[in-house]
Amino acid sequence: MNFLRTNLPCLGAALAITTLPAHAAGLGLSGELGTTGVGVHLSVPLAPQWNARFGVNYFDYSFSSSTNSVNYDAKAKLRTFDALLDWFPFSNGLRLSTGVIYNGNKIDATGRPRNNGTYTLNGNTYLASQAGQVDGRIDFKKFAPYLGVGYGNAVAPDQGWGFTADAGVMFQGNGSSSLSSSGCTASALICARLANDVAAENAELNDKVHGYNLYPVVRVGVSYRF
Structure with missing residues (x-):
């Protein structure tokens, strides 16, 4: 069931593509690289100046981050599916694009103890060997509108290989964080205080990511017309 929930948008896209009318001709396929990761898009002509575009984008990368209290080892997981409508008002390949993106992007983070083997949470210091592990996740709303401009018509009649580019904004909404600790081996009193301090740290982390709504x-990338 988890597999179905995770991959439902991509499965829906595949079904939509495979059920296109048999007379649809001049499909275009493009491969891109950018801030959404590595992507593949299928362009379908709808009218002389209009295309539909469906794509999947994927990438993972690791980085370090911190709040005022805790340093984190983080891993960003880029997972998006695009369903876009492209309008070509001119004959030079410039396009205006709008649509919706299924946003599976998320960031997983693990608290990193200081060199002396301690965490400082909400002003209180804990031995990492007793506090256990501090883990967090940052998520965004799953469906995000998109608006952008671009270049390249992958299904132009005279097109074989071509160049494609996009520049736009995904309106992903404010991020939300969830932080928790596990494996506390200290006394019940200290573990309870740790839980409260983790909640305070989560509020600080949530404030840090709250403004990243765009x-x-x-x-x-490059495109090819079939």
């Missing part, structure tokens, strides 16, 4: 989309 995600820039910049990508370039």
Whole structure:
């Protein structure tokens, strides 16, 4: 069931693509690299100046971050599916794009003890060997509107290989964090205080990610018309 929930948007896209009318001709396929990761998009002509575009983007990368209290080892997991409508008002390949993106992007983070083997949470210091592990996750709303401009018409009649580019914004909403600790081996009193301090640290982390409600989309790639 978890597999079905996670992959439902991609499965829906695959079903939509495979049920396209048999007479649809001149499909275009593009591969891109950018802020959404590595992506593949299928372009479908709808009218002389209109295309539909469906794509999947994927990438993982690790980085370090911190709040005032805790340093984190973090891993960003980029997972998005695009369903876009492209309008070509001119004949030079410039396009305006809008649509919706299924936003599976998330960040997993693990608290990193200081060099002396301690955490400081909400002003209180704990031995990492007693406090256990501090883990967190940052999520965003799952469906995000998209608005952007771009270049390249993958299904232009005279197109074989071509260049494609996008520059836009995904309106992902404010991020939300969830932070928890596990494996506390100290006394019940200290573990209870730790839980309260983790909740305070989560509030600080939530404030830090709250303002990232716009995600820039910049990508370039190549396309091919079949």
